[in-house]
Amino acid sequence: MRTFFKTHAIIFLLALILPVSSHASTDKGVPDLVVEWDTLWHHMMIDITVIGMIFAIVTLYLMFKYRRRTPDEEGGRFRLSTLGVMGWTLIPAFIFLADDIFLAAKNFEVWQKYRNVPENAYVVEVEAYMWGWDVKYPEEEIVLTNEMVVPQDRPVMVRLKSRDVVHSFFAPELRVKWDAVPGMVTYLWFNTHKGGEYLFTCTEYCGLLHSGMYGKIRIVPPQEFTRWIEDHREKGGKI
Ligand SMILES: [Cu+2]
Numbered sequence: 137m138r139t140f141f142k143t144h145a146i147i148f149l150l151a152l153i154l155p156v157s158s159h160a161s162t163d164k165g166v167p168d169l170v171v172e173w174d175t176l177w178h179h180m181m182i183d184i185t186v187i188g189m190i191f192a193i194v195t196l197y198l199m200f201k202y203r204r205r206t207p208d209e210e211g212g213r214f215r216l217s218t219l220g221v222m223g224w225t226l227i228p229a230f231i232f233l234a235d236d237i238f239l240a241a242k243n244f245e246v247w248q249k250y251r252n253v254p255e256n257a258y259v260v261e262v263e264a265y266m267w268g269w270d271v272k273y274p275e276e277e278i279v280l281t282n283e284m285v286v287p288q289d290r291p292v293m294v295r296l297k298s299r300d301v302v303h304s305f306f307a308p309e310l311r312v313k314w315d316a317v318p319g320m321v322t323y324l325w326f327n328t329h330k331g332g333e334y335l336f337t338c339t340e341y342c343g344l345l346h347s348g349m350y351g352k353i354r355i356v357p358p359q360e361f362t363r364w365i366e367d368h369r370e371k372g373g374k375i
Pocket of ligand 1 (some may be wrong): 338
């Protein structure tokens with residue numbers, strides 16, 4: 137029995153320690169939300185799997201060991217010592233609780249980064265409506281519909297508004313999602329390390345054409361972004 141608990145402890149500790157080493161942030165000290173979320177997600181998956189498997193194996197083992205061997209067999213007297221009872225109750229409860237608290241703390245850490253916008257963030261305003269998105273560049277007087285162009289290697293803050301009902305801005309690959317609520321200005325921010333096109337979509341059911349309420353985020357190199365801004369400013373903003 138002692139080796140059994142020892143194996144428990146070792147597997148459990150390994151599950152807790154291993155993913156920690158994969159934590160990373162960008163060179164400029166701006167946290168990488170994609171890495172942070174994924175690390176937390178893997179952490180939770182590993183912990184749930186390891187703990188779930190341990191409990192499933194123990195349950196199956198006990199079910200097999202104490203199975204009824206003949207149809208008329210009656211259960212015999214079997215009593216655990218006080219220490220045994222305490223051990224079987226407190227140790228599993230402690231494992232669950234310790235892991236829960238550990239994950240909650242990790243969660244809180246990621247949450248802080250998620251809600252604290254880096255200082256040098258580029259600000260874009262997004263107004264949601266049934267059924268589309270207006271993307272505004274407050275300093276440039278440029279307005280796009282269902283499209284956002286942002287510079288690479290600079291965090292982007294999105295100020296969210298809604299013209300009518302509750303919508304929700306979701307960019308799955310960038311690991312960000314937040315509600316756009318009428319009468320409120322909410323916000324989110326994301327990293328732009330990798331250039332390319334990313335989907336953003338509405339994830340709050342908002343009526344008939346909710347499923348068609350999506351657009352793309354284009355992350356382009358800084359020089360290209362400056363050129364793009366100048367180009368559209370000359371055209372009088374509206375596109
Ligand atoms: Cu919507």
